[in-house]
Amino acid sequence: MNLLSVNRIVAALVFIPVLLTNIYATDVYIKLTAHGQRINIGLANLPKEIQTVVRQDLLFTRYFNIIPSEMPFSGKKEELVEWQKQNADVLLTASLNITGSNGELSAKMYDVNTGKIIFNKSFTDRENDWRKLAHELSDEIVLRFTGENGIAHTKIVFANDGTGNKEVYTVDYDGYNLKRITDDKSINLFPKFSPDGKQIIFTTYKYGNPDLYIMNPDGRKKKSLSTYQGLNTPANWSPNGKEIVLTLSKGSLPDIYRLNLEGEIIKRVTFGKCINTSPNFSPNEREIIFVSNRSGSPQLHVSDINGTNVR
Structure with a gap:
């Protein structure tokens, strides 16, 4: 006799043009785009290995487009103008610090149009697992834009x-x-x-x-x-x-x-x-x-x- 297994998963994503706080007190930055268009994310100054993982994670969600560019970013507002010309909605920067077996990934995301910081957060790991840190960053981005937990860390x-x-x-x-x-x-x-x-x-x-x-x-x-x-x-x-x-x-x-x-x-x-x-x-x-x-x-x-x- 064949054994059957049934799993039901119900998910809903609602996009509204306001800054919300969810039940876990995490700020959720939600952008309304016409006709379900994806969010354009620029990546600047990310370590190569981190950028590769984050890019793959975000593309997998089908919520985002990644803007390919080698333009650096030092935090100046005039630099954001160049990213605007690339049609980027937001810009992600990050740095990775490894000390012994401890790893810390510090990331910032900017609203390209206003220059405001959407989030500034560090992710730590005691096993020097940089892929895990990259996945956690990807899930943070998904949470901010959808209000739903991502799956990259799973x-x-x-x-x-x-x-x-x-x-x-x-x-x-x-x-x-x-x-x-x-x-x-x-x-x-x-x-x-x-x-x-x-x-x-x-x-x-x-x-x-x-x-x-x-x-x-x-x-x-x-x-x-x-x-x-x-x-x-x-x-x-x-x-x-x-x-x-x-x-x-x-x-x-x-x-x-x-x-x-x-x-x-x-x-x-x-x-x-x-x-x-x-x-x-x-x-x-x-x-x-x-x-x-x-x-x-x-x-x-x-x-x-x-x-x-x-x-």
Whole structure:
């Protein structure tokens, strides 16, 4: 039987011509452009490696155009006139300072038309990861112009059999910094980041049974969450990161359960003489969607969080 997974993502971007403050007290500089035209960003004085990453990040969003120019910028307003002639809306400058294993990226963004500073911010990292700093700068720009968090700093977690075994890997969203974080020499499946990105759940056959484990993003502090005989998979996080929903068979037909992060069963969601699998929470955490063959063939079903009102 094929296992299905359903993820629903809803996003909305609203452009208004004012300076706003969002709920996190971050100033959001939002520019209204006619007919959805992209924002033209000029890049000046950026270290080459930082400029390459930021350029790729911003182009990937499809919100921005990058103005190619070798013109320097020292902060003088008359220099902004030249950038105006290049049709730049804003100008980004940045400098990178590396001291031992510590890195600091200092960035400023100017409104080309008014000369006002949109933001002046430093980004730091203790592991001298300049790509991470560049990604954080890109996400800051996205936040300022859209009010939405960017994805450049995010990572992807997945299972791969490149070693001859199914191991868990992480990689930056753009394919860089690939790291293998398990060495179980077994079959590891269905890894999922927690909503805050600080933990990963996955199913492993390391001990001969499909058990659910949890670990840090670097593969450390690994511990079992659910080791019932039979299926302990596939699992998904609740949007608030406080619960996990998964399929347990316990030596019988698979059913849907909710667990806390200590592995304790909070609620059994489904009952019946059928197969129920591939559960996930709704964004508002009031419902659970899952696959069931109760109608004779695998179909999507939805229930309330406590298992009632199945449809």
